[in-house]
Amino acid sequence: MIKELRQLLASAIADAKAYDVPGLCRRLNLADGDDQEAFSSKFKYAHKRLMEVSAEQVVASTRQLVAEESHFQLSEQLAKIDEIGEPAVTTLTRRRLIALFEGRPLAREIDDLELIRSLWPIASLRAPHPSAEVSLEDYLHRHTIRNDDLTQRDVLETLGLLTCSRAQLFKFLAAVTAPDAFSGAEQVELAEKIDGLLRHDGYTLALAGRVSGSPYYAVRPAPTGSPADASISATLAAFDPTQVHARWTMAMERRASEPAGAITLARTLLEDVCKWILHQAGETWQEADDLPALYRKLAKVLKLAPDDHTEQVFKQILGSCQSVVESLGALRNKLSDAHSPGPKRARPQPRHAELAVNLAGAMATFLVATWEARKSDPAARTTAPGPSGTAGQKSA
Structure with missing residues (x-):
């Protein structure tokens, strides 16, 4: 990547006038030289000096040049270097994202080329080889408007969506889900599909705010959850790996993306x-x-009612557990998607969902652990079902 950056930076320096190249190199903390050398070959002048410095200096010089003037390819290469060590968006996920646009436009409210221009400087980028057009813009105009012989997959792969930096990919995903690209149910549906694909790689397309009443989205690292997630998952999976654990998993996954559903x-x-x-x-x-x-009935079975204990601290704790359960029911009635929100209903935020799901997980784990302890306690009189679901014998 540094080798390619050296090539790109040398080419960018060579775009300057020959008599400006020595001064530009000095400004970028590269070795000095005479004008005659620069007039002989601007690229060789810059490349020779870039080969003499460390990778760190090449990156620093590139950042300085990008700060002075816009340069898409240099910025892209810097972004890729900066993203080393962070979770990648795999080629498989990128192909799946591209497939979402097969047979449909990149935007409904504006032209596709208008959206593309806002993300890529296609007027200054070269057309793919071989091509009769000079610029990428001319190439796309010919093959998507005049002839219409490129598929959306062809267009997006030509733009480099399979290999571009994550930053550029995320800009594209924010643009195609912006209200000036799509609106209404189509916008929300597309955002949900993109979010579902990104989550496999540790990212989420989350609601970032509203403009003129319409939502807009941004890609962020997917929340890793609370420290208790793993232990709650293990307990509920051992208790019932299908229905109960599946419900917990879905609730965790939707805390950030679908607070009401969570x-x-x-x-x-x-x-x-x-x-x-x-x-x-x-x-x-x-x-x-x-x-x-349901909780009151279960509390009697598990001896969790505050009146079942004499120690004040246990009475307080168990009374709080009952309050948590009742509060979860009230929170669900007020903020969940179980009822019509109406025009004045408060909209749940991810923090509300985080609270509700974490409390429910903690309570569920406590109830399962208490039940398992009572089943193994010979002093407790419980009835356990047999293998076929029929009631087994009571233990003394």
């Missing part, structure tokens, strides 16, 4: 756990029972 899943997770443990304990419930009702 809050709904947080409550449903606790409902699942309560029903599963009540079933294993040989107890029944009504379909109409809400989360607080």
Whole structure:
């Protein structure tokens, strides 16, 4: 990458007038020389001096030149160097992102070329070889407007979407999901599809704000979750790897991207756990029972009601657990996607979803651990189901 940067920087310096090249090199902290050498070959003059300095100096000189004048290719190469060591967006993910635009425009509200011009200096970039056109803009105009013989995949691969820096890729994804590209349900649907693909590589296309009432998005590192996520996952997977653990996984994944849906899943997770443990304990419930009702029944089975204990500290803790469950139900009713939001309903934010999901996960883990402890306690009288789901014998 440094070798390529040397070539690009030497070419950029060679774009200057021959009599300006020595002064420009001095300004970029490169070795001095005479004008005659620069007049002989500007590129060789610059490249010779770049070969004499360290990689760090090449990068520093490039940054200085980019700060003075716009240069797309130099900026791209610097971005790729800066991104070394960070999670990559794989070629597979990039191909899948490109596939989202097969048979559809890059933008509905503006022309595709207008969107492309806002991201790439196509008027100054060379057309791919071999081509009769000089600039990339002329090439795209001929093959997408005059002849229409390039697919969207061809266009995006020609622009370098498979190999460009993550910064450039993320600018493109923000642009195609901006309200001046798409609007309404089509905008939201495209953003959700892009987000789902990026999450495989550790990134998320998240809501960044609103302009004139319309949402716009930006790519960010996907949240890694709380430190308890792994232990909660392990406990719930051991308890029930299908329904309960799957619900927890979906809730975690949606904390940042779909706060309302994550809050709904947080409550449903606790409902699942309560029903599963009540079933294993040989107890029944009504379909109409809400989360607080289910928890009260389970609290009796697990001896979690504050009145079941005499120590004040335990009464306070268990009373707080009951309050958490009731609050999760209230939060879900107010902020989740389970009901129509109406014009004045508060919109849930990722922090609300983080709170709800983390609380639900902690409570679910506590209930499962308490149930497992009571099953192994010979002094506790519980009813465990047999292999076929029938009630087993009570243990003394």
